[in-house]
Amino acid sequence: MNKEVISTRQGISIMILFLIGTTLVAGGANKAQQDAWISISFAILMAIPLCFMYSRITTLLYGKNLFEIVxxxxxxxxxxxxxxxxTWYFFHIGSLVIRNITEFIQVVSFPDTPQPFVAIFMGLVVIYMIKSGIEGLGRWTEFVLPxxxxxxxxxxxxxxxxxxxxxxxxxxxxxxKPVFQGAVSLIIFPFAETIVFTVVFSSLQNHRKSFKxxxxxxxxAGLVIFSISIRNILVLGASSIGTLYFPSYSAVSLIDIGDFLQRIEVIVSVTLIVSSIAKLSVFLFATSLGIAQIFNLKNYTSIATPICLLMINLSIIIYGSTMEMFHWIERFLPYYSIPFQLIIPLCIWITAEIKGKSYNATSKNP
Structure with a gap:
């Protein structure tokens, strides 16, 4: 199987859509209320050294994905x-992405539509993306992002x-304190979720562009999230945002310019769903590649369909309600994610700094 390659521009397009996807659906830094914009600013600054670590891992053992590196x-x-x-972590977060979108669609647009129907439709789109390969995903996001x-x-x-x-x-x-808590929650969701790109970036055309x-x-993406958050606060107010599951949708639903522009939130819903499809595609790609690595399979695309169906099943049974989903995200997701986003990557990075250069020298001169 020929190695797939994505350009720097395509890598940026995939990651931006990945970052703004479900973040704009579910919101972020709500604990900080009217100071959410400060939390977002801190989160962006805190994310940069974390992502330097991720990019360094892929650079030290270039051409290898996370699973091969470990x-x-x-x-x-x-x-x-x-x-x-x-592989479990990527699979689980992928299921959470599906549930975020199905809850969003059911709550704001189609309350009588069963969630499994929406999830299956999304699954078919994402499966097609993965069957097209990471190059196909890169070209699609490059077109959709603008x-x-x-x-x-x-x-x-x-x-x-x-x-x-x-x-x-x-x-x-x-x-x-609430500002710091809001910043930490944004680091965990979505910025540190970019650990998944240590799998994707083995396909980079130029591995030295990883940190860029x-x-x-x-x-x-941080600027987009910052702007949307400021807009939500200015339009809805901090007290209202604290009671809403989907504040971005609620803020847009208030737009009414005479008889010319109404119900514009439908366009926004489509935009958010498209962004979330990109995020789900990345997690399905990483999960499929992980399963292929575990069982020594040569082609990850052949197992994308059953894995996606399992993701859909998990997304349906994992939470009993919208309230339960947001409660888990707020209370348990930070503790659950820290080992995958910080502790294990830190160990990998330190070990890669010690062994990586000698491995590359050996691979060049066997």
């Missing part, structure tokens, strides 16, 4: 164990008549 560094047995853990960004910018400007600048006050009324992709993507 077997090279830690041996076959421990490497397989780490691969199994990460449309998504343009739509979001226009929507922000259309919200201007509903803005109330007093909603940003008082600043730091509840102290710095991380850096540019975090800045652009």
């Amino acid at each position: 077997e090279i560094l830690f041996g076959r047995i421990l490497g397989k164990i780490i691969t199994i853990l990460y 449309v998504v960004l343009f739509t979001l910018i226009i929507i922000i400007f259309l919200s201007a008549p509903k803005v109330n600048l007093m909603n940003l006050r008082p600043i730091l009324y509840n102290g710095f 992709i991380y850096f540019v993507s975090i800045l652009i």
